[in-house]
Amino acid sequence: METKKSLFSRLPVVSQLKKSMGLQRGMLIAGIVMTAAFLLTAALAPLISPYGATQRFNETQAPPSSVHIWGTTAGGYDVFARTIWGTQTAVLVIVVAVALSIFIGVILGLLSGYIGGWLDRILVVVADAIYAFPTLLLAMVMSIAISQGRSNMWSGIFSAAISITVVFIPQYFRVIRAETIRLKAEPFVESAIVVGASSVRIMARHIYKNATRTLPLIFTLNASEAILTLAGLGFLGFGIEPSSAAEWGYDLNHAQTDAASGIWWTGVFPGAAIVLTVLGLTLLGESMNDLNDPRLRGRKRVGKKKNGPTKDEELVDA
Amino acid sequence: MTAMIDLPQAEPAAQAPERKSKAGGSLGKYLLVRFFLIFPTILILVTMVFFLMRVTGDPITAALGGRLAPDQLAQRIHEAGYDRPIFIQYFEYLGQIATGNFGRTISDNLAISDMLATYGTATLELAINSLIVALAIGIPFGMLAAYKRDKYQDAILRVLAISFYATPVFFAGLLLKLVFSIWLGWFPVSGRAGTSTEIAMASLAAPTGIYWLDALRSGNMNAFWDIAQHSVLPAVALGLLTAGIFLRLVRTNVIGTLSKDYVEAGRSRGVSEYRLLTKHAYKPALIPIITVMGLQIALLLGGAVLTETTFEWKGLGFQLAHYLTARDFVAVQGIVALLAVIVAITNFIVDVVAALIDPRVRY
Numbered sequence: 001m002e003t004k005k006s007l008f009s010r011l012p013v014v015s016q017l018k019k020s021m022g023l024q025r026g027m028l029i030a031g032i033v034m035t036a037a038f039l040l041t042a043a044l045a046p047l048i049s050p051y052g053a054t055q056r057f058n059e060t061q062a063p064p065s066s067v068h069i070w071g072t073t074a075g076g077y078d079v080f081a082r083t084i085w086g087t088q089t090a091v092l093v094i095v096v097a098v099a100l101s102i103f104i105g106v107i108l109g110l111l112s113g114y115i116g117g118w119l120d121r122i123l124v125v126v127a128d129a130i131y132a133f134p135t136l137l138l139a140m141v142m143s144i145a146i147s148q149g150r151s152n153m154w155s156g157i158f159s160a161a162i163s164i165t166v167v168f169i170p171q172y173f174r175v176i177r178a179e180t181i182r183l184k185a186e187p188f189v190e191s192a193i194v195v196g197a198s199s200v201r202i203m204a205r206h207i208y209k210n211a212t213r214t215l216p217l218i219f220t221l222n223a224s225e226a227i228l229t230l231a232g233l234g235f236l237g238f239g240i241e242p243s244s245a246a247e248w249g250y251d252l253n254h255a256q257t258d259a260a261s262g263i264w265w266t267g268v269f270p271g272a273a274i275v276l277t278v279l280g281l282t283l284l285g286e287s288m289n290d291l292n293d294p295r296l297r298g299r300k301r302v303g304k305k306k307n308g309p310t311k312d313e314e315l316v317d318a
Numbered sequence: 319m320t321a322m323i324d325l326p327q328a329e330p331a332a333q334a335p336e337r338k339s340k341a342g343g344s345l346g347k348y349l350l351v352r353f354f355l356i357f358p359t360i361l362i363l364v365t366m367v368f369f370l371m372r373v374t375g376d377p378i379t380a381a382l383g384g385r386l387a388p389d390q391l392a393q394r395i396h397e398a399g400y401d402r403p404i405f406i407q408y409f410e411y412l413g414q415i416a417t418g419n420f421g422r423t424i425s426d427n428l429a430i431s432d433m434l435a436t437y438g439t440a441t442l443e444l445a446i447n448s449l450i451v452a453l454a455i456g457i458p459f460g461m462l463a464a465y466k467r468d469k470y471q472d473a474i475l476r477v478l479a480i481s482f483y484a485t486p487v488f489f490a491g492l493l494l495k496l497v498f499s500i501w502l503g504w505f506p507v508s509g510r511a512g513t514s515t516e517i518a519m520a521s522l523a524a525p526t527g528i529y530w531l532d533a534l535r536s537g538n539m540n541a542f543w544d545i546a547q548h549s550v551l552p553a554v555a556l557g558l559l560t561a562g563i564f565l566r567l568v569r570t571n572v573i574g575t576l577s578k579d580y581v582e583a584g585r586s587r588g589v590s591e592y593r594l595l596t597k598h599a600y601k602p603a604l605i606p607i608i609t610v611m612g613l614q615i616a617l618l619l620g621g622a623v624l625t626e627t628t629f630e631w632k633g634l635g636f637q638l639a640h641y642l643t644a645r646d647f648v649a650v651q652g653i654v655a656l657l658a659v660i661v662a663i664t665n666f667i668v669d670v671v672a673a674l675i676d677p678r679v680r681y
Contacts, residue, residue, distance in 0.1 A: 125355070128359065130362075130366075132661045132662070133363055133661055144371070232620075261500075262501075274486055275489065
């Protein structure tokens with residue numbers, strides 16, 4: 001049991017791939033492949049894309065041809081180039097947003113769960129209020145406050161990422177807090193208190209490591225939500241300016257009027273990029289989640305491996 | 319997405335041991351605590367939005383800046399009282415909302431309550447339509463997926479459900495528009511109704527604001543047909559998003575119920591799988607869905623903003639984006655306050671229903 005846990009924490013995807021079978025393995029592999037393709041495209045965007053993200057051409061709304069394989073937009077951008085470069089924007093926003101929200105959420109969750117008292121109560125009420133409110137609406141208000149709604153590439157990425165962060169913090173906060181409360185009663189924490197370890201040390205050394213085991217799962221699930229929120233912000237015009245970076249949501253906004261006159265190529269490609277990316281990340285996160293839950297894992301395996309203490313189920317659910 | 323669905327369910331379980339010791343656990347006490355939690359929720363959201371919006375300056379400069387000379391602008395700001403310390407303004411604003419006075423929008427000088435009533439009903443109509451679509455797709459297909467667990471039908475349905483979730487509403491809307499409006503010509507591209515219907519609806523006495531209901535009440539079948547045609551694509555675009563979630567939820571719950579002891583007992587007595595599904599497992603599996611349905615209100619409202627913008631459906635979400643762009647802070651605060659109230663009350667109702675159904679929740 002102990003060795004299995006440490007292997008899992010080191011190589012989450014690999015260990016789950018071994019556990020999986022049949023349909024679940026197919027979904028997991030599809031998720032891995034799509035996510036890898038997304039990351040590779042982002043890394044190799046300069047090599048794949050024939051043009052820059054913000055390069056403009058004289059042909060506007062030109063249908064797909066050999067020069068512009070996916071056509072051009074009303075603004076004279078090359079659709080292929082913008083779709084490819086869009087992966088880079090998406091990766092940057094995900095990394096910044098999720099890293100920030102994990103960082104803040106974990107710290108607040110540890111403090112709230114460990115210290116308890118009035119701090120805990122206030123933080124829980126605030127987190128619940130934010131959690132209950134529609135993500136996108138709050139992100140819209142945040143982005144207006146941060147950047148007045150329009151911005152260049154880096155400040156746009158940061159303002160989008162921070163807007164998303166604010167709405168994600170409660171999710172990490174709740175998971176970590178619940179875990180911290182559970183771990184606080186464990187013998188190893190009590191013995192650390194008896195030995196005389198300081199609160200900071202107990203939180204940082206003993207609880208932190210144990211409470212953050214499920215984070216890779218939430219990370220993958222949140223990454224897909226971050227992409228959807230970013231695209232939603234861009235679509236509503238609160239995202240990144242088109243002249244500073246390629247962003248799928250913004251391009252889809254302009255594609256709506258194109259669609260009304262039958263121009264399909266400006267919207268279909270960036271939209272498909274969003275769907276494939278989110279699909280890949282969700283398949284990856286979902287399969288890992290299911291494989292960790294003995295109730296949902298492929299049925300033939302359940303008899304063989306009995307490692308389903310209820311604590312683990314609770315963890316995965318949270 | 320799983321995190322979104324599972325968190326609310328997991329939370330009482332996670333907190334239960336901690337609170338059980340403190341609160342005795344009577345239903346009345348629990349509901350009272352939950353009821354009073356409505357107010358901090360609303361207060362926190364209203365406060366957040368108030369300060370976030372004021373970070374960028376006062377509403378008048380934001381809305382009219384550039385169109386007025388600096389001294390005129392300063393005069394207007396002074397008259398409106400926006401040059402006073404922000405905390406005084408904040409408490410004044412709180413006092414106003416407490417008495418139900420939300421003020422008037424800056425950009426088009428509408429009373430906030432009228433604005434909310436006009437656009438809120440449009441959003442309500444969209445939400446109802448899309449909920450019908452979501453339930454009509456989610457429940458039967460979720461049961462099918464559970465019944466055919468691990469077979470190819472299950473695989474297809476699960477991948478479809480994830481794809482529905484992965485497709486942003488505005489992209490689904492774009493594809494629906496391309497196929498059904500442009501290429502097939504079955505449905506209009508955008509709007510809530512045709513121009514003549516809009517006029518007919520506006521001239522009705524004592525309208526509910528929900529168009530198809532008004533059309534039915536006034537017996538205007540042409541208008542009803544027109545409204546129905548306009549409703550289909552937005553409802554499907556938004557409905558598919560939630561349908562994917564319902565499908566997965568129904569599937570997981572039905573699978574869970576199908577492995578319960580009493581279902582096993584039925585199975586061992588030779589009750590057919592189909593009958594087990596439709597008679598034994600169906601109802602208990604739907605109970606958690608009622609609560610999760612309430613929790614989906616946040617997703618639905620977020621999705622409504624995008625759907626309304628995609629289809630130019632003039633509801634709260636469409637107006638929120640418009641007022642945010644116009645920096646009409648009074649209007650934005652009013653909309654957020656209303657949404658906060660809706661979300662808080664829905665969560666309260668969900669808690670009540672959950673507590674009535676499952677005694678373990680009352681901790």
